[in-house]
Amino acid sequence: MKKRPTIQAVADRAGVSRGTVDRVLNNRANVSDKVYEKVINALEETGYLSLKEIHLQNLQKKASEPDTRLGMLLPNWTGHFKSEILRGIEAARRELEDLNVEIFVEECQTDVPQEALKLLERMLEKGAQGIALCAPDVPAVTERILELNRRKFPVITFNSDLPKCQKLCFVGQDYRQSGRIAAELICKCIPRDGHVLAVIGNHEFEGHRTRLNGFQERFAELDFSGSQLDVIESYNDYQITYRKVLDYLREHPRLHAVYMANRSVSGCTEAIKEAGRKGDVRVICHDLAQSTKLLLKDGSIDFTITHDLFRQGYLPLILLRGYLKKNQLPDPRESQPQISIICSQNI
Numbered sequence: 001m002k003k004r005p006t007i008q009a010v011a012d013r014a015g016v017s018r019g020t021v022d023r024v025l026n027n028r029a030n031v032s033d034k035v036y037e038k039v040i041n042a043l044e045e046t047g048y049l050s051l052k053e054i055h056l057q058n059l060q061k062k063a064s065e066p067d068t069r070l071g072m073l074l075p076n077w078t079g080h081f082k083s084e085i086l087r088g089i090e091a092a093r094r095e096l097e098d099l100n101v102e103i104f105v106e107e108c109q110t111d112v113p114q115e116a117l118k119l120l121e122r123m124l125e126k127g128a129q130g131i132a133l134c135a136p137d138v139p140a141v142t143e144r145i146l147e148l149n150r151r152k153f154p155v156i157t158f159n160s161d162l163p164k165c166q167k168l169c170f171v172g173q174d175y176r177q178s179g180r181i182a183a184e185l186i187c188k189c190i191p192r193d194g195h196v197l198a199v200i201g202n203h204e205f206e207g208h209r210t211r212l213n214g215f216q217e218r219f220a221e222l223d224f225s226g227s228q229l230d231v232i233e234s235y236n237d238y239q240i241t242y243r244k245v246l247d248y249l250r251e252h253p254r255l256h257a258v259y260m261a262n263r264s265v266s267g268c269t270e271a272i273k274e275a276g277r278k279g280d281v282r283v284i285c286h287d288l289a290q291s292t293k294l295l296l297k298d299g300s301i302d303f304t305i306t307h308d309l310f311r312q313g314y315l316p317l318i319l320l321r322g323y324l325k326k327n328q329l330p331d332p333r334e335s336q337p338q339i340s341i342i343c344s345q346n347i
Contacts, residue, residue, distance in 0.1 A: 014042035066102035071123030073133035080289030088313025132316030160207035173307035179214025194256035201262030241267030260285035269300040
């Protein structure tokens with residue numbers, strides 16, 4: 001009696017994985033038309049199923065309705081933040097694809113709250129059963145999330161929190177603590193009468209505010225006065241950061257350190273270099289983009305305080321699915337990664 005071909009034989013014939021063959025056989029999503037056709041041909045050519053059997057089992061390319069729909073709302077931030085968040089989202093998508101989960105991602109092009117609200121509504125119209133978002137902490141956004149709270153709709157915030165809203169959890173760094181760590185480092189690098197410039201992205205993002213609050217809190221505890229610290233906003237924009245830091249350096253030639261509580265760090269270091277102060281003005285920032293690694297190595301940055309952006313893209317989707325399908329509430333210990341201090345010697 002002739003032995004029936006295996007799924008592995010079908011996969012080898014089609015040039016795909018066994019998992020892809022299984023998805024075609026079980027009418028699951030995430031298989032392109034081209035791959036679907038290859039698998040169907042391989043099923044027939046290997047004798048795993050006859051063409052009649054294929055038709056009888058209704059093996060047609062029509063993805064079954066997803067059991068779970070999840071939405072992810074991203075701010076208009078680019079560079080290392082975006083690439084790591086998207087990498088985390090794709091890892092979650094791969095992990096959840098065989099569980100019949102559909103994930104759709106919306107990305108803001110501006111910091112205007114109305115755009116975030118519009119994209120939030122779009123995800124709800126698509127049938128999202130749970131949403132993870134990083135959005136400005138403004139009344140309009142807060143009120144919309146509170147409306148979803150009243151409907152028991154599950155929401156997870158990541159990277160920057162919405163503190164007035166109820167949510168399953170916040171996935172991100174302990175921003176207050178990371179700001180305190182930055183102040184501790186800077187205060188050990190400057191004289192007692194030293195002057196510091198803190199550069200934040202936007203007061204409307206809770207993460208930026210909280211970092212700054214933690215920094216100011218520890219700065220004061222270490223007996224540095226408020227008159228020794230100035231704060232500017234740069235909206236995470238390279239050109240704005242470069243211009244504002246350069247103007248500040250020209251007006252305050254005795255500046256001792258810059259705390260970059262946001263991105264666009266290269267705009268800050270270029271301004272310091274242009275002013276002829278490289279190696280003289282201490283710089284402490286956050287995250288570990290490739291550009292940050294280079295700036296650490298060449299001495300433009302002294303320290304960076306890091307957290308796991310990949311996990312911020314991955315974990316909210318895993319937690320939302322667990323809540324919707326298993327009624328599992330997130331473990332708070334999962335949602336806040338360890339804070340690391342990186343210098344040129346431990347990259």
